Amino acid sequence: MDYNEFCQRYNIKLTEQQAAAVQRVNGATLLLAVPGSGKTTVIVARTGYLLQVAGVNPRNILTITFTKAAAREMKERFIKKFGLGPNDSVPHFSTINSFCLSVLRICQREKGIRVPTLVPNNNSIIRDIAKKMMHDYPSDATVNALGQNIGKAKNELMDDEQLKAIDVKVLDFRDFFHAYQSHLKDNFLMDFDDQLLMANDMLDQFPDLLNRARRQYRYISLDEAQDTSLVQHLIVQKLAGKNGNIFMVGDEDQSIYGSRGAHPASLLSFEQDYENANVIYMDVNFRSDQCIVQATRRFITRNSQRRDKNMTAASRADGEINIIPLGDLKNQARLVLGEIKKALADPSRTLGVLYRNNYSAIPILNLLRKEGVSVRAREAANLYLTHYIVSDITALLRLAMNPRDIHSFRQVYYKLGLYMKATLVDATEEAMQANSTATVWTALDVPQKLRCKLHSIGHDLKKVLKMNPVDAIDQILYSVDYWDSWLQRKIDEGESELSILIKVAILKMVAMEYDTVQDFLTGLEAIGTYQGNTTSNVTLSTIHSSKGLEFDRVILIDVFNGILPSIRNDKELDDEEEEVRLFYVGATRAKHELNIVLAHQMFGYPLELSEFLEDFVPDKS
8 A cells, every 4th residue: 555545445634734743754754844734644644654654563653642631632533533443443543651660660670679559649748848948838839839840851851050050939849849758758659750760760770771762662753843842852862762663743832841840952953863864844834813813923033042943834824913991801711701691692603812921811710600601611610719918808897797706816816016926826716715705806815016916917817898798808808908018028038029910810809709708708718619611612722731632713812021921030041932922822812813912001000011012913912
C-alpha cells in the first residue's frame, strides 16, 4: 500500500504540509504546528501510516502526550479511524509519567530496586510542613503555589542557588523544599515528579534497560513538546537516542506552563539534540478568520526566543476583533452575564469566556448561580474562597454578627494589631464559657491600652451590621484597620498592592449583588457549590485550561497591566515571553469573533491599559 491508497482506504484528506509530516517515518523530525493547524489529525494519521504503509509493528510505536485524557482521546481516535477491533494490536499511547512508572516497575522486579511509595496527592504534606514555617495557616492557594514550585524545581533539575531564587513570600522556599524532601525520604515516599527523576536515573544506571526500551520503542512521537519539561525531554532523548526515530510535535509560541517547568527551549535546540534533524512547518490555521490570524501573527513577534512562522488563515472570512469599553471593572460580571444569555439563546454557536486567573470567574459564577444559569465551568472556586484575604474578611464579618465567635477571633486577632499571647485568647474563651453575656471584646480584664483597642475594634465592627456588604468590607479594611495592620505588612514584605486590591475588588463585586452581610456570606459560600453543565455551548475557563479548545466567539476579560501581563517586577525574559504566549493562546481560541473587555478603573482605582493591546490592535487601543 502506498500513501495515496492509504488515504483513499481510510478517507484521509490532508494538506500538502500535513501530508509531508505524515510521511516522515525515519530520523528526527520536529513538526512546528501553529494553532488550529490539525496536529492531532496528523499524529493519528502518521501512526496509521507507520502501521499500514511503513509496516512498523504496533509494539514498536510509542506516542507520548501531555495528559491521561489526551492519551485516551488520541487512542480512541486512532482505533475509530482505522477500524481496529478488540483483538487487534494497538500502538502505545501514554503520558511520560506512565512510561516512567513502567521503568520503575521493571527495576523493582528485575533489578531489586526498592521504589518508594507514590503519594497521589501531596497537599497535606505540603500544608503540614508550611504550617511549621509560616506565621499564618497556609491557605489552599498557598499550598497550590508551593506544590507548583516543588514540581518546577524538580522538573528543571534546580540546584540550591536556583531554589534560593524562588520567592514565594510566605517562607524561605529552599528551606521548605529541603524539609519536604526530607519528609519524603524519611517516610520512603515519592511524588509524581520523583517518578520522572528516578526513572531518568535508572535509565542511566542500567544501560541494558535503556537498550531494551530503545529496541521496543523504535518510533516515538511526542505531542505538546513545548509544554514538556527539561527532565522529560532528557528521558525522551535517552529513549530515542541521538540517531533515533523521534517525531516531536509542538509550537514554542504556545508554551504556557512555565510554572510547571515547561521547557520550550528544547524546540529551539532540536537540531543540536538530534543528528540529521528535520524541521517541518504546518503554518495554515484552519480555525480562525483572517483578522484574528493576522493580529495574533503580528503580536507573537514581540518574542525573540522563537522560530518565525508565517501563519496564514484557511478561512476567507474577515472575522471580528472588538474592544468592549467598560467604565469600571465592577460592572464586568453583569456585562458578561448578558453575553452568556445571548449565547445560550443560540446553541449552535459556542462562546468561551477566558481569563488568566481562576478568581476572575468568581463574580460571574455568583450571578450565574443566583439566576439559575448553567454553563460549562472548568475550574472550581475554592482556591479564591480559601485565600487568606477572603478568609480574614469573612471571619471579621462573622465576628461582627457574633462577637462571641472565638474561632473567627483566633483567626484574625493578631492581624488587627492586638498583641495578645495565645494563652490570653484561651483565657478569653474560658471567660465567655463562664459568662454568657461576655464577648471577645469584653470577656477579660486586661491592661487599659489593650482594653481600649479591643473595645474600639468591637465598636467599629458593630457598625457593620447596619451597612450594605460593600461598605462593610471597606469598614473592615480601613476602620477596623485590617489594611494597615495586616495587608500593609504583606505589601512591605513584597506582595503586590495591586494583587491585594484585585482580591478585595473581586469580593466587593460579589458583595454588590446582596443587600445584607448575612446574605452576602451565604451567597459567597454557595459559589463553591455551583454545578455547571458540561454540555453547554458556553464555557468559562482560564486560558491555561482552554488549551486545545476553540470557540466561535471568545471574550477575554481582565486584560490590564497587573493581570495580563502579570504583576511581577522581577520577571526575566523567559517569564515576559510566556506572558505574551499566554495572551496569544487565549486570542487564538477564537474562530470568528474575539472580544476584549477593556476596563479603565476598579472601584475608582485607575487601571493601566494592557501593554499588549497596543501591539495587538494598534488602531483600537
